[in-house]
Amino acid sequence: MPRAPNEATDEEALIAEYWAPLAAGFAGAYGLKDDCATIEPPPGHELVVTTDALIEGVHFLPTADAADVGWKALAVNVSDLVAKGATPLAYVMSIALPRLDRIWLANFTTGLAAAQSAFGCPLAGGDTDRTPGPLSVSITAFGSVPKGRMVQRATARPDDLVYVSGTIGDATLGLALRQDPQLRAFWNLDDAACRFLEAKFSRPHPPVALAPALLAYASAAMDVSDGLMKDFARLCRASEVGGRLEAAQVPLSGPAKSVVAASDNWLERLMSGGEDYEILACVPPANAAQFEQRAEQAHTRVTCIGAIDTSAAGIAAIGAAGAPMQFTKTGWDHFSAR
Structure with a gap:
């Protein structure tokens, strides 16, 4: 069957066209020509690692702009690094595509590139797969903090x-x-x-x-x-x-x-x-x-x-009247009844 005009070719060509340019500024990515990357924190620092995924229909609407999806996929991970007092270093991405649409991929890459530039966090590697759906993007981001100084969530103190x-x-x-x-x-x-x-x-x-x-x-x-x-x-x-x-x-x-x-x-x-x-x-x-x-x-x-x-x-x-407010729910939970 002939390939549609906007359909990407094989995996290696897809990586070379869309992902390799995102990794060009990070030496430890080796041009995405290897199975692994190297990430070295500055002297006296240690790595902070976080991961988050975006799934179509759960974290973004099927009609969402592809550039926005690319931006958000990295932003939600960088948010975790910032909360730890960490400086972003790099990220790896696993993406599962229900269709190989060149227009969608080009827009997604544009958003991802903009996020990389804004947050100082280049691509270091990852994996690209085909899926029957839905589309999903999983990113693991790495940052650095001075050794032993990561800001934790379990260390709040009385009267803070x-x-x-x-x-x-x-x-x-x-x-x-x-x-x-x-x-x-x-x-x-x-x-x-x-x-x-x-x-x-x-x-x-x-x-x-x-x-x-x-x-x-x-x-x-x-x-x-x-x-x-x-x-x-x-x-x-x-x-x-x-x-x-x-x-x-x-x-x-x-x-x-x-x-x-x-x-x-x-x-x-x-x-x-x-x-x-x-x-x-x-x-x-x-x-x-x-x-x-x-x-x-x-x-x-x-x-x-x-x-x-x-x-x-x-x-x-x-609340304004001095009494505790009542909430029917306090936030989002993937596994609660909808």
Whole structure:
């Protein structure tokens, strides 16, 4: 059967055309002509390793732009590295394609290349497979930290202040708009606001510049990927502490504030939505001013939204009336009933 004009050829040709250019700046990739790569951290440093996958229909819509998928596949992994105070070094990628579409691959590669440039994290190797579907992209990313200094999630301390970077809930709204465009009229959002929210869902920007501040001043940190409330609970459980958040202090973008003003219960949904890829950090009070100053120097917004409270069991979010907020769910879970 003749090959369609936009269909890629064999695996080696696909690697040479699409993946090898992404690895060109990383010597340890050996031009993707070997089965393995070498990654050497700077002297006195150790490797930090993380992995995340994107699956069509689960993490991105089948109609998603291929360039956005490429960007997001790397961004969600870099987000984990940033939370550890790590500097990105390189990544390996395993991609399973239900179809060999040259146009889709070219756009995917464009998004991936843009993410590499933005995050300083080149391709080191990987694997390319054919699958009956759905399409999946799995990335394992490597970073470096000074030996013994990785910022963990299980090391929050009594009385630490709780900070979050950026704004919360924009990606949740962006996904909602993708699924139901009529919401924009109900929320009274203009074109610019809609584009902003949808971009926060499709192209998250983990705050790479914040990593040195976390390394210097945070006692614990993790990224916010499955929902602020769920991830804060995870951090507190791992650290064996309790904690509280002040809902009024949770940073919201202008469009998100408009939605909260127009709709009941949307603040709860924004605090329990996923896909933010911001950083949740615990900082001792003595370090707070320096942390905020370093973040400002890095042009990264951070907001104090609560504190670690060892006298409390579990976590709570305090609403405007001073009472704990109630959540029907605290975040995304792949294995919960849908």
